[in-house]
Amino acid sequence: MNSKRDLSDLILQVDHEIALRLPQMEEAEALFVLVEANREHLRRFLFWVDYNRSLDSSLTFIRESLEKASLGEELHMVIEYQGKIVGTCGFHQIDSFNQKTEIGYWLAKEYEGRGIVHRAAKKLIAFAFCSLGLHRIELRSAVENIKSQRLAERLNFRFEGIARQSCKLPSGFHDMRLYSLLATDSHS
Numbered sequence: 001m002n003s004k005r006d007l008s009d010l011i012l013q014v015d016h017e018i019a020l021r022l023p024q025m026e027e028a029e030a031l032f033v034l035v036e037a038n039r040e041h042l043r044r045f046l047f048w049v050d051y052n053r054s055l056d057s058s059l060t061f062i063r064e065s066l067e068k069a070s071l072g073e074e075l076h077m078v079i080e081y082q083g084k085i086v087g088t089c090g091f092h093q094i095d096s097f098n099q100k101t102e103i104g105y106w107l108a109k110e111y112e113g114r115g116i117v118h119r120a121a122k123k124l125i126a127f128a129f130c131s132l133g134l135h136r137i138e139l140r141s142a143v144e145n146i147k148s149q150r151l152a153e154r155l156n157f158r159f160e161g162i163a164r165q166s167c168k169l170p171s172g173f174h175d176m177r178l179y180s181l182l183a184t185d186s187h188s
Helices: 025-037 039-043 047-051 055-071 116-130 146-154
Strands: 011-013 018-021 075-081 084-095 100-107 136-142 158-169 172-182
Touching (some): 018 116, 025 084, 039 047, 047 158, 075 116, 100 116, 116 146, 136 146
Parallel strands (some): 100 136
Antiparallel strands (some): 075 084
């Protein structure tokens, strides 16, 4: 990947139920209501939840997401399931020079157990390797987040080690499990 690519008009149709697309400014309220309804569920493993306390927070997130996507620096997409926003999936800090990024995601509690994040992440990973020319995708999970670790394994990420106390969550510093997937690995 030689240069940054404008990702601001990207829509990925995952299957007949799921699409990934950039959030729109007019969806800020719906996104904030979703976070608010899932606050306790999400805050255990996501540091940003405690900073998202108003509609302005969601507006800022969307504005920055669109700006960073237009610069090819990050890619935060909403997960649309049967026409309804149910979470997000995306890439933090797309490093064009080293051809790598880190994937992150969250899903409303009521939609867990349907394979939604698995299908969305699988599509996004294929896009990263095939269309963005990335070589490495990292996934970090708090050691207590068993569901995220299972997802990493289902997506064929390889466990590389534990970064001690590398993430500050509402409950304090947590060890993080580091996983990676390379373009040369099997992605079945």
